[in-house]
Amino acid sequence: MAVPTRNRRVEILEAAAALFAERGFHGVSIEDIGTAVGVTGPALYRHFRGKEALLSEILLDISARLHDQGAATAALPPQDALNALLTGHIEFALGHPALIRVHERELHNVPETARRQIRRLQRLYVEEWVSVLRDLHPAVAPVRLRSATHAVFGLINSTPHSAGELPADEMAELLHRMAQAALAVSGD
Template sequence: MTTTGAEQDTALHADAGRPSRREQILQAAARLFAERGARAVGVDDVGAAVGVTGPAIYRHFASKDAMLAEILVRISERLLAGGSERVAAAGADPADQLRALIAFQVDFALDNPALIVVHDRDLGSLPEADAAQVRRLQRRYVEVWVAVLARLHPTAEAAACRARAHAVFGLINSTPHSAGRVDRAAMAGLLADMAWSAATS
């Protein structure tokens, strides 16, 4: 699979400035994990990607598992915080809230293709305590969507709203498979249209 450079995986940046060494390590790890799978990447590989020796990594992370855990927790925290903020900013209309959520998820997927791949493939590689934390955050993010969809479909059961949300995630998060093959603006529009149809049908 072709993935884009780690510099595009903006969800690992703490702010808009130059990434810290810790963030550079996380970005490199995310790119390598996406390309090879977390199990096939060693600490020395990550060190080489950022121009330091493997042992220097241990000043920032206790292990490769700690890097993977921080990557996946950060993804989940950013999604939950960002989705909640978009809903709050969109006003009271659930259709506007849904459009804001879709736009947010589309931008996240297009800007963070390596993270999407790592999240989908390597969650099962985490120690159970870390995996449980990620799943709790994921469930809270899904419930942000479910609450909006329930207002948009007042007669629908929660399970149906949850199924719609997961259908939208499946559509949008498929973007790493076509990264670089379609113009970003065109891809964003296509994904938003398909996601809207899946969420409102």
């Protein structure tokens, strides 16, 4: 008997994210997702309760990964922490444009309980950034730093709309420089 080389659950999540990004949550059926991973649609119910559960897990995973990545920078000197936050978020955005599109367009389709969890993780992630920025700009009000953080997320998360126009390494460098400049201005 051959041993599967990939975790079926992860394979399903990746296929669902790609389909949701391409066609929207309501434009994708369980059967479509099953076909994408080579199983019948009803076989997916062994892994997930339904499409909403799939979407919830996709968006919870994104939020948890980014939060964990942000929390891992806490012990670094402030400038190193900021560079790590920027690099991590940029790598995520360039590496997973479908996930950004899904989050941008489909969060409202997540059940309320999961949506609250997602929003909580997102707030914690933002506060990781604000904490680093406060160390770099102690005289600046946290509300200003939080607003600057959200603006930088908008900049970085816009990459699905421009993906492929520049090589990934050039785009990453451009985004990093632009985000650093925006955050430096927030401290003025």
